[in-house]
Amino acid sequence: MTATLVPAPSCFFLAGLDPLEQWRLAPIVQRLEAGGALVPDSPSNRLEVIGILHSYGRVLDAYSQNLIFIADHQFLELFPAFKYFNGEITPGKWLRYLWHDRINYEFAEYCMKAMLWHGGGGLDRYLDTLEFVERAKVAIRAKFRFNPLLQGLNFLCPDFALEQVRMLAMYSGLGQFWRVMSDLFLTLAKRHESEPQLTLADVVAHIQQGLVAAANKPITYAPCIWGHRYEIIPLSAGLTFLPDTALPYVEAVFFRSFPFMGTVSYNAQAHQIPVEQADFAYGALYADPLPVGSAGIPPTLLMQDMMRHLPESLREHYRRQPRGEDDLRVKICLSFQKAMFCVTTAALRALAPFPLETQDPEQQSANREFLAPWLQRLLGSRLLSVQD
Numbered sequence: 001m002t003a004t005l006v007p008a009p010s011c012f013f014l015a016g017l018d019p020l021e022q023w024r025l026a027p028i029v030q031r032l033e034a035g036g037a038l039v040p041d042s043p044s045n046r047l048e049v050i051g052i053l054h055s056y057g058r059v060l061d062a063y064s065q066n067l068i069f070i071a072d073h074q075f076l077e078l079f080p081a082f083k084y085f086n087g088e089i090t091p092g093k094w095l096r097y098l099w100h101d102r103i104n105y106e107f108a109e110y111c112m113k114a115m116l117w118h119g120g121g122g123l124d125r126y127l128d129t130l131e132f133v134e135r136a137k138v139a140i141r142a143k144f145r146f147n148p149l150l151q152g153l154n155f156l157c158p159d160f161a162l163e164q165v166r167m168l169a170m171y172s173g174l175g176q177f178w179r180v181m182s183d184l185f186l187t188l189a190k191r192h193e194s195e196p197q198l199t200l201a202d203v204v205a206h207i208q209q210g211l212v213a214a215a216n217k218p219i220t221y222a223p224c225i226w227g228h229r230y231e232i233i234p235l236s237a238g239l240t241f242l243p244d245t246a247l248p249y250v251e252a253v254f255f256r257s258f259p260f261m262g263t264v265s266y267n268a269q270a271h272q273i274p275v276e277q278a279d280f281a282y283g284a285l286y287a288d289p290l291p292v293g294s295a296g297i298p299p300t301l302l303m304q305d306m307m308r309h310l311p312e313s314l315r316e317h318y319r320r321q322p323r324g325e326d327d328l329r330v331k332i333c334l335s336f337q338k339a340m341f342c343v344t345t346a347a348l349r350a351l352a353p354f355p356l357e358t359q360d361p362e363q364q365s366a367n368r369e370f371l372a373p374w375l376q377r378l379l380g381s382r383l384l385s386v387q388d
Helices: 017-033 043-073 092-099 105-116 121-126 130-144 149-157 158-194 200-216 241-256 300-305 310-319 328-351 361-378
Strands: none
Touching: 017 130, 043 105, 043 121, 043 158, 043 200, 043 300, 043 310, 043 328, 092 105, 092 310, 105 158, 105 300, 105 361, 121 158, 121 241, 130 149, 200 241, 200 328, 241 310, 241 328, 300 328, 310 328, 328 361
């Protein structure tokens, strides 16, 4: 006789899934409702998550600075050849750049383009408002005032410069989001030095508290043009950190993103890419770590950047594993996904209608109704793979 799988009582609310899927999700649901994270707590996972967040925090610090520099000081530059230099152009830096001894800022732009394309949140909506268009046109006229050629181009193609300003506004928005997250992760690493027994639940709580504390931090944008600031996203627009940059980032980068050129066909007849944007599942939580290291795949750039800043304790942990440092980028990718599931846990806890640990039946029911669509989306991710 074939045994019948009976899902745990805490997972019966996932009625749209078959019993096997409910059974596999049951321990995760129980762990969330017990105060844990999407990833199980273990000494190895603690070392990987805290260590990789330390490295990621340092990388995000560089990404944030560069995105904000481009948005503020490379405004509508047609050929921004030195946009990755942050205004510091020296022979030594130029040689290191040619030798590729540098941070891969291209990955930051890749994430920005994913947010711009998928949209969502107040920032995306504001970029389509009449107020934004009027403010952007004032800045465009100011930038082109001494350049008849660009004035003519703007006259012939009035939407070209406007779309570039939309992109620059997204540069700034993502840079401001990453500024908060970098400080949050680096603070966690500093805290771990004095509290070495931090659990993953502590990590999630630290991130959740940081998200909540920064939730209403204003998102503004005022680039410098010929020595003057032009408010394109003013304080009065009412854009804030959590709903207008953090949540769209999770949706666009963690979940959707877009397929990497060279790995699938963009040909419509090949049917290798979903027809609907909402069905995209190419984000960080879904990425297969095996191709990481292949040329041209954007996560390779992020793993390379984090490899430069790995804490020695985490590097030694990798050395003790099979293959040592031969597949270091793959190991970093796996650790990074575990860390991002912890960040996702913090976001879910911040958004849930009630504390997930509640014992009140009505509150518990409301929480499970909130969790159901998220868990169903995560089924196709690497969540079940990182449980071991």
